Amino acid sequence: MSDQERGGVSFFWSWSYWSTFLLTWAVVPILQGYEDAGDFTVTERLKASLHVNLLFYVIVGSVALFGLILLILLHHNWSGGIIGFAMACSNTFGLVTGVFLLGFGLSEIPKSIWVNADYIHRQKVLSHKVARAALKLDDAHQNLSNAIVVSQATSKQMSKRDPLRPYMNIIDDMLKNMLDEDPSFKPQGGRLGENDMDYDNDEKSMATLRRQLRIAKEEYYRCKR
Template identity: 30%
Template sequence: MSGAALGLEIVFVFFLALFLLHRYGDFKKQHRLVIVGTLLAWYLCFLIVFILPLDVSTTIYNRCKHAAANSSPPENSNITGLYAPATPVPSQHPCFMPWSYIPDGIMPIFWRVVYWTSQFLTWILLPFMQSYARSGGFSITGKIKTALIENAIYYGTYLLIFGAFLIYVAVNPHLHLEWNQLQTIGIAAANTWGLFLLVLLLGYGLVEIPRSYWNGAKRGYLLMKTYFKAAKLMTEKADAEETLEDVMEVSKFQPYTQSWLFFCCCVSTSMGFTLHVW
């Protein structure tokens, strides 16, 4: 197939992610950068799931070819006890090329692109976008500043720990690290942190999400929950009405207050001028 299956699955997964994003999102209300970031994140996640079987089948086929090429032919002995020249014997388990075969050299580049793009989305772009969306700033500059400060505090702890270990390695004369080893340590640390979060939040997700869907199917539970939300909204509405009445009372007497203050200022100014002349 010479990589045709890989190309077809890449195109299919892209349209699948686009369809799901259009189904569960709203392109008209969301910003274009949010749509592109979410689409890219979903696309890479689906790519890993769909392309992994192709990689596994190709790896099994390559191992089979390698084992068949390195297997030693059987040795036949003649009457004199000397070994005769070996004749090639076909393998008992022939290697069949799968329909999803991918040529050599494509998958390493593909996985590097997927991995480092996912790292950029996970550690830089998506956290910044989340902090920007949660920011309470009234301007774009204020929101960007808040997002940068929040992410700097969040990732500063990891950089501090990594810097401490790096100083320890630099001071210790028995340890020598190169750039490739530091890169490997960074990748291992990122994967460890991701697995830690996965294990930490997996139990909550496995319990809370099915529970929410189960309770959502109960009409009585939904009715009681709606009553509770309605009572809370009613209380907030009453508080807002009281605040509005107070503001209206203040604004009603504000013109008279301003006029009275202006009159007092004029009287005091005229009296001061009269005393000065006198």
């Protein structure tokens, strides 16, 4: 292989590696945090996502810094430098994870085939799974009912002139669309706790209420499937 071809391969390998690295550790987590945030504007949702991810990066960075200091104290030298060492650790983690998953599948697939051959045992396992699924669905229904009751009660006690009323209107529209999409859903057993009505203090508390309502909805329909 000529030097020109080797340089081209090196460039494309570096580009694919670092682009994947950037997507994995920056772009995708920020988008996930943005989607999970309950804030009402793009800017606030990005801020919430960055705050959560920065906290995670600080923890991971502290662990990495501790490991780097430990290596320096142990007087270990590596010829590839810190970046090469970090890439080696990343590749090692990926290889070990891949081998672990392949080994798990290699033993789990024959085991599942062997176990499923016993119809009596399989019936007991499926009955147990159905009971657990029904229990999870009941809990999810209860949580969604509680979230709906809290949202409705908060909306009723908030005046039309309240500065937070526009945010509450967004939650009301979200709740109305939710009930219109599934008319069969009937909130039952919603109960108010001591701190369930503390959602009329600031914009952040309203964002928390919106996020909890959305999470309860997603959990319910995930269990319902």
